[in-house]
Amino acid sequence: MGIMIKDLIESTDVISVPYKHAEAEDLTMLTKEVVEHVTLPVIDFSLLTSGSADQRSQVIEDLRNACLHWGFFMVTNHGVPESLKEELINSCMNFFDLTPEEKSVYDVENAVDPCILDPIICGTNFNPASESVSFWRDYLRVLVHPAFHSPPKPEGLSEVLSEYSKRTRDITKELLKAIMEGLELEEADIEKSLELKSGVQLFSANLYPPCPHPELAIGLPPHADHGLLTLLMQNDVGGLQIKNKGKWVAVNAIPNCIMVNTGDHMEVLSNGKYKSVLHRAVVNNKETRISLVMTIGPPTMTSVH
Ligand SMILES: O=C(O)CCC(=O)C(=O)O
Numbered sequence: 001m002g003i004m005i006k007d008l009i010e011s012t013d014v015i016s017v018p019y020k021h022a023e024a025e026d027l028t029m030l031t032k033e034v035v036e037h038v039t040l041p042v043i044d045f046s047l048l049t050s051g052s053a054d055q056r057s058q059v060i061e062d063l064r065n066a067c068l069h070w071g072f073f074m075v076t077n078h079g080v081p082e083s084l085k086e087e088l089i090n091s092c093m094n095f096f097d098l099t100p101e102e103k104s105v106y107d108v109e110n111a112v113d114p115c116i117l118d119p120i121i122c123g124t125n126f127n128p129a130s131e132s133v134s135f136w137r138d139y140l141r142v143l144v145h146p147a148f149h150s151p152p153k154p155e156g157l158s159e160v161l162s163e164y165s166k167r168t169r170d171i172t173k174e175l176l177k178a179i180m181e182g183l184e185l186e187e188a189d190i191e192k193s194l195e196l197k198s199g200v201q202l203f204s205a206n207l208y209p210p211c212p213h214p215e216l217a218i219g220l221p222p223h224a225d226h227g228l229l230t231l232l233m234q235n236d237v238g239g240l241q242i243k244n245k246g247k248w249v250a251v252n253a254i255p256n257c258i259m260v261n262t263g264d265h266m267e268v269l270s271n272g273k274y275k276s277v278l279h280r281a282v283v284n285n286k287e288t289r290i291s292l293v294m295t296i297g298p299p300t301m302t303s304v305h
Pocket residue numbers: 204206220225232239240241279280281291293304305
């Protein structure tokens with residue numbers, strides 16, 4: 001792989017983001033423009049599972065509106081303990097801290113066939129020789145369902161990832177059920193059409209080290225996700241921006257909420273009603289950001305984006 005940004009930063013005193021990029025036409029992707037901060041719709045998960053019938057109907061209505069107008073919402077009271085999130089963040093940090101040799105086993109550039117989903121890959125989007133905009137992200141991506149995978153190192157990652165995968169999967173199922181009810185689809189049809197039991201669940205840990213010139217780089221360029229729903233948790237550093245009503249807005253996350261967005265398969269399933277939303281991640285020059293991303297889709301899903 002190209003050397004991961006994290007390893008590069010640790011091996012050299014000076015790291016620059018080439019200024020030539022300022023001339024690149026890709027500049028429209030960059031984030032010099034001032035973006036407004038918004039609060040996404042909030043979905044209280046506990047009301048979906050143990051609220052009264054009225055409360056559940058209200059949450060279904062809220063989900064409908066969130067999917068229609070935003071394609072993004074924040075889930076609170078979801079039952080994932082903060083400690084589990086913290087442990088997973090620490091384990092992923094420990095993975096990125098492995099030596100380049102240890103990580104090279106999962107090097108995306110050694111992947112045999114780009115059409116086959118490699119169960120575990122890691123890599124970087126950073127390419128110092130690139131003529132266009134700098135991408136400032138290292139990542140680990142793991143297929144966690146229908147068969148669970150995990151790198152054996154660092155110790156503890158596998159257990160924590162397995163637990164986190166199960167919990168986010170259960171949350172996704174409940175959310176999907178409620179979203180489908182809002183679309184007035186029958187639950188039996190949904191199970192059948194989604195084939196969630198054999199569905200694909202992909203985990204990504206995105207690492208965005210502090211960037212000396214955040215205005216000349218982007219963490220993740222604008223994209224939409226494959227799959228039905230994507231669930232995202234982050235260390236308490238912001239960076240996610242979404243395109244809403246034609247303009248980019250920055251997301252203010254409630255601490256420890258799960259941010260959820262609709263993906264391409266949801267757009268198909270809802271007959272185009274719920275759009276697969278464009279989003280991107282920007283970087284900053286102060287703090288490392290990490291996002292834990294879980295994408296769930298049908299068995300045919302082959303990649304995240
Ligand atoms: O890190 C983020 O905020 C965005 C991550 C993302 O969009 C993805 O992994 O698909």
